[in-house]
């Protein structure tokens with residue numbers, strides 16, 4: 001969507017034969033649009049696209065794109081919504097709309113450059129280090145709030161398998177930058193060819209199940225160092241962690257209903273056990289975002305630290321804990337968790353099956369489309 005609607009590269013190729021009396025105004029409006037300094041937002045860009053198509057080609061005359069073809073679906077919807085609006089009216093509306101966007105102060109020939117691609121070539125999105133008896137697995141995609149891509153899920157599974165047999169005593173997850181993680185990368189599902197939707201949902205469900213299984217089966221103490229806001233799957237997984245330390249600037253948010261999705265990470269089982277069904281429902285069904293203090297009061301977080309001393313205090317403690325006898329740490333964890341393992345695997349399987357269905361639902365597709373169009377930049 002971003003590319004198609006990127007401004008000023010608005011792909012409004014004109015059919016010159018379609019222009020009549022207001023051809024000059026229409027042409028001027030097009031040029032004026034290219035000089036806009038300010039992003040008018042996707043809603044306006046879609047309106048401009050639709051009016052342009054209507055003015056040059058008449059009522060929408062192409063087949064409706066599939067639900068997952070987000071870009072073309074949004075454009076088609078906008079054009080189709082104009083119904084049988086006459087070409088001349090559409091042309092006039094287009095000119096008026098451009099004019100309303102173009103205060104004279106903006107009539108500069110300078111065009112704002114497109115946002116630079118923030119992906120650093122060769123950068124690692126998951127960084128694994130081992131030191132002082134601690135294996136640290138860090139989300140390292142700060143420009144995307146540490147959103148987790150498909151390849152990151154696979155890297156984490158691999159890192160957990162390696163950490164389960166390395167020399168470290170404990171394994172710690174944390175995030176680089178201001179976020180712990182914004183959860184699943186919502187664009188994982190947005191560039192799927194229409195004929196591969198079901199297969200993609202199935203593969204994602206298999207991957208998710210394997211990912212969560214790796215946490216259920218992890219044999220050593222698993223610690224989360226929550227440096228900032230946490231969203232979605234990184235929150236639900238906390239029920240499978242042994243210790244959760246949080247900065248007081250961390251928040252905990254599981255907006256599944258808003259996204260047309262459902263809980264994963266075994267939270268449908270662990271959260272009611274941890275905080276009681278009523279509080280779990282508030283988070284998992286209603287999507288209430290918790291502060292670190294609230295999450296601690298509900299038993300999801302072990303302890304909250306002031307941001308100013310968070311890193312120092314937490315790592316000093318963890319280094320000391322990592323000196324404890326490793327076999328004892330592992331055996332104690334086994335005692336606490338082993339009775340639950342079978343149940344957790346069953347819950348995981350069920351949650352993944354349900355989610356696979358949700359990903360194919362119109363509610364979910366609309367939510368993903370909203371995210372992509374909301375976040376698009378000119």
Ligand SMILES: CCCC/C=C/CC(=O)SCCNC(=O)CCNC(=O)[C@H](O)C(C)(C)COP(=O)(O)OP(=O)(O)OC[C@H]1O[C@@H](n2cnc3c(N)ncnc32)[C@H](O)[C@@H]1OP(=O)(O)O
Pocket residue numbers: 143144145147148153182183184185186187204205207208231232233234255259264375376377
């Ligand atoms: C195998 C599949 C498993 C599936 C299971 C998991 C379920 C979940 O995890 S559901 C939770 C999914 N996450 C979200 O709903 C969060 C979505 N993001 C946001 O709401 C906001 O970005 C956020 C509140 C996190 C931060 O807002 P801002 O502070 O305003 O920052 P920006 O929105 O400008 O974000 C910066 C940059 O990061 C991109 N981003 C952030 N989060 C995600 C994400 N989850 N997926 C993809 N991209 C994300 C955002 O688009 C911005 O990118 P640019 O526009 O290119 O700068």
